[in-house]
Amino acid sequence: MDQFAVTFLPDNITVRVAAGTSIMEAANQAGLPLKSTCGGAGTCGRCAIKVQEGKVEVRGGHLPARLREEGYSLACQTMVMGDAIIAIPPESRLGRHQVLLQDKGRLQDSLTDLLGSYPLDPACSVASLVLPEPTLTENTSDASRLLATLRKEKGLEGQLDLVFLQELPDSLRQANWQVDVTLAAGSNRLIRITPLGETRAFGLAIDLGTTTVVVSLLDLRSGERVMRKGSYNRQAVYGDDVISRIIHATSNEGGLEELRQAALATINDLITAILTSGGIDPAEVTAATIAGNTTMTHLLLGINPRYLRLQPYIPAAAELPVLKAAEVGLKINPLAPVQIFPAVASYVGGDIVSGALFTRIASSEELTLFIDIGTNGEMVLGNSDWLISCACSAGPAFEGSGITCGMRAMEGAIEGVSIDPDTLEVELEVIGGGRPSGICGSGLIDCLAKLRRAGIIDRTGNFQEVATPRLRTTDEGPEFVLAWATQSSTQRDIVLTAADIKNLIRSKGAVFAGIQSLLKTVSLEIDAIERIIIAGGFGNYLHIPNAVEIGLLPDLPPEKYIFAGNTSLKGAELALLSQPAWQESLELARRMTYLELSAGNLFMEEFVSALFLPHTRLELFPSVG
Ligand code: FES
Missing domain, CATH: 3.30.420.480 (Domain of unknown function (DUF4445))
Structure with a gap:
């Protein structure tokens, strides 16, 4: 099949792909992944690119007429038919390696804090052995000799795999019968054999x-x-x-x-x-x-x-x-x-169990709400006596997905918004301090809170008639301009549309309804919650009072909130270093009750009540004016 060169700008990276390959796939091969909410179905419009030069076949898909007129097409619907040069606008990029590795979590990150009272007892260990050399009269096999020494010296019954056996004869003789064996905890399977004293284990x-x-x-x-x-x-x-x-x-x-x-x-x-x-x-x-x-x-x-x-x-x-x-x-x-890590159910998985392990929810008497706000809004409520979990389909709005100018919390994202109550002029806080290219979850929460406070939207999220050029109506409906094209790094206005606001209200409503459903199932009120642990990168830029003001999180004092960062990773580190912790994670998953929110009416009733800013029941949000 014919191969063609596709060059991506501004990165100037070229890949060779077969005729008929989509630009989406070519970009992926080039290490330049594009946004793709719909998985390449041509319906989300997130993967817009501009063909600068070359032969392509454009199959259609949903892209606003304005962008089509400007020469954009959808990467997933644009097929390579010859050499081509493609420009990727910043708003279509998934970004490269801008993944949160350290976080601002208040839960510390040192080894002592990670292990706490768990012992250092990792998933594999190293045993040093000196084997008796074989002779013409003492001629048992290498494997039997090794296993017998392991049994005698360490009291362990080793298990052997073929791959290990294949290496064994040379390894023993080259090490002059003085070896380190690395063993898997629990099974005592032999993983590696090395000369005595030289062994590292990672x-x-x-x-x-x-x-x-x-x-x-x-x-x-x-x-x-x-x-x-x-x-x-x-x-x-x-x-x-x-x-x-x-x-x-x-x-x-x-x-x-x-x-x-x-x-x-x-x-x-x-x-x-x-x-x-x-x-x-x-x-x-x-x-x-x-x-x-x-x-x-x-x-x-x-x-x-x-x-x-x-x-x-x-x-x-x-x-x-x-x-x-x-x-x-x-x-x-x-x-x-x-x-x-074991799962609790289809939508409460090993990442949540890992987070629950790391945050020690199950070893504290304090009633804790652990919450991971991502696409699914998974949460666990409980203490050392009981644990109940659920997942609400919050949608990825707070990750910036499905929002016209949404993006992840990375450089260029608007993370904070101020609106002057008199002039309705806007001031933005941008991650990295440069020009904005979109708005991330914390910026969206801030924006909703400030729009409502300034009277630009009402409690249902509908735009009000206010005198500002920032509020305008397009073919797609009303929208509010947060940054003008001249101020943005994308050379386009950064807006929040009426549809975006509805989407955000649905997302925050789903999260709050999930919390209420858990509480009601165990006949408790919000006030009973003693601490709320926010997991994930989302918490890093989150301003709690604004999240409360829009009705995303319960109206509890800020000191009850703890940002724990990437608890899934930290739990995995803990279980790697400590077998008792790993065993506890299995127990945790087994004893965590799962509440299926689609069964019964409880969640739906709570969801409908939560589709207001902050809520239909204002008494749930006494601090919100
Ligand atoms: Fe959704 Fe291309 S990936 S339109």
Whole structure:
């Protein structure tokens, strides 16, 4: 098949692709992933690009007429038919490696804080052994000799794999029968054999998110963190959320394998980058722990995810056996044990269990609400006596998705908005301090609160008749201009439309209704909550009083809120370093009750009541004027 060169600007990166390849796919190959809420169906309009030169076939899709007239087309609907030069506007980029690795969490990040009262007892350990040399009269096999010494010296019953046996004869003799063996905790499977005293052992904690993936390398012998790296999940070209990924995996031939390979490539590239810069051999990485939501876990393992999204929403497996790295496809020691966090249900996954482990919800008497506001708004309520969880489909609005000028919290995102009550003029806070290119979740929350305070929208979110040139009506309806084209880095006005506001109100309503549903199920009121832990990068820029003012979060004093950062990753680090912690995560998942919000009317009634700013029941928000 003919191959053509596609060059992307302004990066000036060229890839060669077959005729008929979409620009979306070519951009992905170039390492320049584009936004794709609809997974390439041509309906979300997020992947707009401009063909500067060359032969392409444009198949259509939904793109505003204004952009079409300016020469834009949709990357997912534009096929390469010859050499081409393509310009990618900043607003269509998913961004590159701008993944939160450190956070402003108040929960600290040192080894002592990570382990707390858990002992350092990692997922694999190293045993030093001196074996008796074989003779003509004492001639048992190498394997029996090794296992007998292990039993005698350490009291352990070792388990052998073929890969290990293949290396064993030379390894023993080259080490002059004085060896270190690395063993998997629990199973005592032998992972690696090395000359005595030279053995390092590293482990990986992996946060496999729908949007981002973070890999953390830890020294298992000292417990110290060596390095963290993160990037976007390459599955993003198949859709922003888990539902579009499940649809891709189950309605396209080879779709599941494409998604599996995309996740693996993301993880393995991060692993390679970490190991290369640390001068570490992949064989030295002898354990891994993975925390991901239920869909991500299914897709990574190539398990059919179809029934996750069909009533009654049943995962293929909630608890998985400890696998080997080679089975999963990780580019580390092939025998390394891989612990994958158990799920509670289809939409409360291992990432939430990992977060619950790290934040010690289950070991505190304080009634805690743990909440991870992403696409699904997962939350856990409880204490050391009981735990109940749910997931509400909040949608990705607070991640900037599905919002006209929405973007993630990264450089160029509007994170704060002030509106002068007299002039209705706007002042913006932009991450990085430069020109804005869009608005992120915290900016959207701020904006809603300030629009309402300034009387520009009412409690239902509808625009009011106010005298400002910033409020205007287009073919698509009314919108408010936050930044004029001359002030923005995209040379286009940055706006918040009436449809965006409805979308945001639905999202915040879903989160609050989820909280209320949990509380009502256990017959408690908001005041009973003693602390609220906000997980994820979302909390990093969140201004609590504004989130309360729009009715996203309960009206409780700010000191009850704790930002815990990437709890999924930190829980994975903890379970990698401490077997008692890993065992506790299995227990946690087993004893966490799951409340299915689509069963019964409770959630829907709460949701409808929450579709106001802040709420129809103002008594729930006494501090909001
Ligand atoms: Fe191209 Fe949605 S329109 S990914």
